[in-house]
Amino acid sequence: MIITIIGTGYVGLVTGVCLSEFGFDVTCVDNVPEKIALLKNNVSPIYEPGLEQMIRSNSEAGRLHFHGDVAQCVPESNVVFLAVGTPSAASGDEIDLTYVFSAVDDIAPHLSDGTVVIVKCTVVPGTCQTVKERIEKLRPDLDFSVVSNPEFLREGSAIQDFMRPDRVVLGIHDERGREVAEALYRPLKLQDTPISIASLSGAEMSKYASNAFLAMKVSFINGIADLCEKVDGSNIIEVSEIIGLDDRIGDKFLRAGPGFGGSCFPKDTRALAAFARKVGAPQELVETTIRANETRKDNMARRVLETIGDPAGKTVAVLGISFKPDTDDIRESPALPVVELLIENGVKVRAFDPKAMESAAELYPDVIWASDPYEAAIGAHAVVIMTEWNVLRALELDRLREAMAVPLMIDLRNIHRRKEPTRHGFTYLSIGRDRAKPAPAEVAAVD
Template sequence: MKISMIGTGYVGLVSGVCFAEFGFDVTCVDIDAAKIERLNRLEVPIYEPGLDEVLARNHAAGRLTFTTDFDAAVASSDVVFIAVGTPSRRGDGEADLTYVFDAARRIARAMKPGAVVVIKSTVVVGTCRKVKEIIAAERPDVDFSIASNPEFLREGSAIEDFMRPDRVIAGVEDERGEAALRRLYRPLNLREAPLVVSSLENAELTKYAANAFLAMKITFINEIADLCEKVGGDVQRVATGIGLDNRIGSKFLHAGPGYGGSCFPKDTTAIAATARKLGAPLRLIETTIEVNEARKKAMAQRVLAALGPQTAGRIVAVFGVAFKPNTDDVRDAPSLVIIPELQKAGVTVRAHDPEGRAQAEPLLPGVVWCEGPYEAAEGADAVAVLTEWNVYRGLDLGKLKECMAGRMVVDMRNIYRPEEAAAAGLRHIGIGKPPAGDA
């Protein structure tokens, strides 16, 4: 079975590489010639642990190729995946499906009879039906199938998530589409990954509903953290207590500066906008979006409060600008709100991130970029931990204190034990717990 993956962004590239690892013949297609040239040189344009190794192995084996020749790739494929971007549309927040529909028109003109077209991009309910209409209008004489196969890949763990998924969602409307997806995911049978077969609409909605629920869970624990600070509680203890309830679960109960990334902000906005348009508003999700945006600014104010009334001319070392560790993705990251708010108050920001600098630097003018955390902390009045990279977890807190001019550590990820920070002479301000190091 030959596969074409239209789009070599995060989802398309990871999915194409992993299908090749399953043994399929995969051609990844993109209109960006420079990106395709890089991929053919085995240069991975994103940071994702392990992706470069799997890509190189399958490229060497001849199972994985990269091209700008859209028509040739599609014409020879049994299954064509659409994995192009669906950014938020300006004005109303709905997903912009322009790239999906453009890909559908091009696929229609090149595909062979009997092909299965699978939407892997995150799309609103009804998109698969619309894609089917577009293809049928372009090629009314050609028989084909349409399917939905949303992705659930976590940046930083994408290879593992693809190879060992919690579930695979297959939205289909005929036996040919179902058979194709079952064959594609047959290598997962030994791992007993559930294949959930349903309608196109159910599959489309499942993706949005899952991300919206997780975003809501993060926002919930962030608000509980605020309450813990008022009553002298510890949000980590509370999260452990409620997470042990099987009905709740422990994942996504880590308080922090708010969610970001390529999925949660975009998908919550899109599902809320679609629901409003259809007359079924999602009040919980709308509130989640509002609370999350407000939280990022509140975290900046927390850093400014730690500096005291005089903030102009002060220095803050920021540890981490990516929205989460093990990725270079800074899309909608809390850092993109927090750092500018600090700069507005006259603060000089010295920042470090193991992988995110290249993506963040054009978006954060005026930041002093450093090669390591100790360098960033040199002369700083305070340290703000925004991303929980492992390189920050094991820092020598005594050495950190020696580098700094002040002693404030605003730990937005709770990676340090307050008592250890206090022993090093630092004043630790965590999330959802009382400050330590006042003595």
């Protein structure tokens, strides 16, 4: 089977590389020459653990190719994946489908009879039907199929999620589309991966419903963490573990933190809410989740500022900028409001992140970007842990304390045991494990 992937962003590249790992002949197409040049040299334009090694091995095996022209790839393809971006529209929360329909217009003249077009990008219900109708209008005599195949990839573990997924969702409208799509995912079926068959719109809806539900779990546990801080002896980690043991709830996405970010949850919840309002079925829980998350991020930023006391002359080390570990993605990261509020109040910010500093430095040129956590902590009146990178779990606490002006640690990810930083001389504040308290006196008193 010959496959063409339109788009080498996060979804398109991971999909193409993993399908080539299954043994298929895959060509990834992109209209950005610089990205194609990198990929032809086995360099990934995005950071994802293990991805670059798989690009190299499958390219060398002759199964994976990269090209800049759909006309050279699409005519010979049995399957064409659309994996282009669906960003939020500039005018509001709805998604912008410009790239999807532009890709349809690009491939339509080159499609061959029998081709299956698979929409992999996240789109609101009804989009795949529109794609089908658009191709029919452009090529009225073409015999083709359209399949919806939403992705459920998590940044930082995308390869594992593709190769060993919880499920594969296929939205179909004809038997040929079903047969071809099932053949693509037969390697996963052989390892007992559930293959869920739905209508086109049912598959599209499943992606938004899944992400919205997970986002609600995050906001829910963050709210319970706030409640724990008001009750002596309550510990959000214990509470999370207990409720997660209930099979009806599960333990995933129940870690309290500073709020969710990234390219999926914020965009998808807003898009679902906007779509639901448009069709007359407002989703109040989703709307509340969106508001709660924005409030959460703002509150965490204010908590940091209030904890350090008078901001005049203060330095704060922010450890972790990406929205989650094992990615360089800073889109809507909870760390950004913290950095911005500190800068607005005249605080000198020093920061470190293993992967995200290059992109973050473009946004915040006044931040001092350090090569490691200890350099970031030099002269700091507080360190703030924003991302649960493993390197931050394994900090040499004595070394960190010695670099600082004041040994204050604000751990907004709860990655340390409370007694450990305290044993090394830190004033240690986390979330959902401590009663809310004013700024430590030794911090507020520092000139």
